[in-house]
Amino acid sequence: MSAPGADRPGSGAAAAPPARSGPGSSAADELARALDRISRVRGMRGSMWVSADDGLPVAQLLMEGVPGRAVAALAASLVRKVSGSAGAVGAGRVRFVQMEAAGGTLLVALAPPDLLVVALADGRVNVGLARLEMMRAAAAVAR
């Protein structure tokens, strides 16, 4: 995996340490820890923090070959479209979007006011677990 824009605190199957703010813990560290936890979900090919407004990556942890900028831009655009539609059908603010395709799944959790947690996974992914980690990460930065 490559992690431009974010320091990655190692990888492996062990449980990730809880993300915790404190002395010596920067916001970037916290974002990186969240990506690390998400990346440990089986089937995950990459995860990123994305600016909701312009679809640019803020921090990312991707397998080789995953086009980070494209994932970020497309995910932000899709969420904008879905959010507009949700407004049109009276569903209110969107919190989580998952697009399942034949070759994988794109997952997006909204982290108000201006970030998205985006994950790209293959067909083996445990969507429920990925969703939990992503919503947890989104809630942490929204606090």
Add this chain to the structure above:
Amino acid sequence: MADDVRSLTAALARDPSSLRYADLAESLRRRGQRDEALRVALHGLARHPQHADGHDVLARIYSDLGDLDRAQLAWGKVLELAPEHPGALKGVAFVRFRQGDARAAVEALERALAIDPSDEAAQRALESMRRDAPMADLPTAELPTAELPTPVAPVPAPPVPAAASPEAGAGSAGAARPSGAKARPAVFSGFDRATADILLLDERGLVLAGGLLAPNGADVSEVAAAGLAGVSGEAARTAQHLALGGWRTIVAEAESANLVVAPVGSGALLLVRRDRSMPVGLALRFAERARGTASTWLEGQGA
């Protein structure tokens, strides 16, 4: 559709100055190949800058891409060239509506209908907008819709009624329809809230079957269909760029409801809205069943 693209491409190759570029761009747009459609439209308009239909196609492509400002400019250009162009008037109405300016949208549709009173799509859209105008006139900031900066259709976020309701199976022949629901083919007969929470639309954002009701009972199917039309193309573009193959479903968990959107057959789109109390997995299964029903029905229609 693929044959259309091939034959139109061949026609353009034979005669690069042909106006068929607009047809080719439109065919590509409908297939979800919007970047290619944009390239063809811009190339054609470079040769034919006064071609109103070319600008009309360009506007639709921009609209699909979510670039409403450019879409509005392009439709404005159409109306400069052809002030009574019905497609452009409806396009302007769509953009203004998405921008939350219901009054301007209604005015544009009234102009379209003054030119062609038999335009049923414009009639339906106008009826729908007039019905929702009091809500539409709310300042955008008061609308509890999406948190991202996006054009919002002016329907406030309501609490969605519980899944179990007296309207269950309302699409069946002889069953009572919810008061605001319009008569449409009873495709989802037997499904819970068949004409209140399940909507089948085509790629142009036109309602095919089912229905969607607001909490006040108003039928918001057409508004919703117009808003959903771009989702399919966006999903196709995303899946294509990320080499994910064909997309199957989009699930959106929102404050008041969970939505499942799925492609049906060639170009149709299914929306299922379920109360938040229904688990997402169950909503997906429900939507899958509805998709099967819709697919069978569309095949029966020869669609």
